[in-house]
Amino acid sequence: MSINIKEYEEKNKEQIINLILPIQQDEYAIPITEADQPDLLDIYSYYIKEGGNFWTATISNEVVGTISFLKVEDGVLALRKMFVKKEYRGSRYNIAARLLEYALEWAKGNEFDVIYLGTTNEFKAAHRFYEKNHFQEVTKSDLPSSFPIVHVDRKFYRRKLN
Template sequence: MSVDIKEYEEKIKEQIINLILPIQQDEYGVSITAADQPDLLDIHSHYIKKGGNFWTAAIEDEVVGTVSFLKVEEGVLALRKMFVKKEYRGSRYNIAARLLEYALEWAKANEFDVIYLGTTNEFKAAHRFYEKNHFQEITKSDLPSSFPIVHVDRKFYRRKLN
């Protein structure tokens, strides 16, 4: 079973929304809708057009994972929308690790220096994943002033690329 990682295509927007919302709402009980996330409704304008990017992982044309970078300022990215469908998590498929590696290579090739991210307190497995992948926990006050904080985020991380 091969995993296909590629840049965002408009034709799979609904699959992306249908992957992310149930993880947020059902698995983690985060009270958030698609309307609360305008970036999901217009991925190209929110990520790609502003100098970031958005990737999907698919198995047999089914989107099973996502990751994106939002350009915050020169040399600085915010990692966003890192989600993997429950049955594809873990070391068997390595979807999250593969998505992150792909995105980090893009960031390095495009001369970004640092990546920040915010997450909720509930996403414990995500915390372990980020820490395993060389993200260091920081305080909210350590974020750049231009970092767009999502209202549900309470835990923050940074990874320097150079």
């Protein structure tokens, strides 16, 4: 089974939405809709065109994971849309770690210095994952003023790259 990580392709938009929404709504009962996430409807304009990027992990052309960086300001990124299909989580496939490593290499290569992220209180495994990968919890007031806070996010992290 081959896991491929590649930059966003428009042909995968529907698969991306169909991966993310059920995790948010069904698995974690987070009250967020597709309409609350306009970035999902125009990934290229929201992430890539503005200086960030978006990646998918696929197995046999099925999107099983996503990660993105939104450029917040010079040198600063927001990690967004990190999701892995339930059946592919954990150390057996290491998809989350592979996605993060791939994205971090891109960030370093594009001269970004720091990454922030916001997450919900419900994503306990994600908290452990971020902490294991050198993200440090910060307060909301530690975020750059330009950081886009999603209304369901209650926990925030930062990772310095250099």
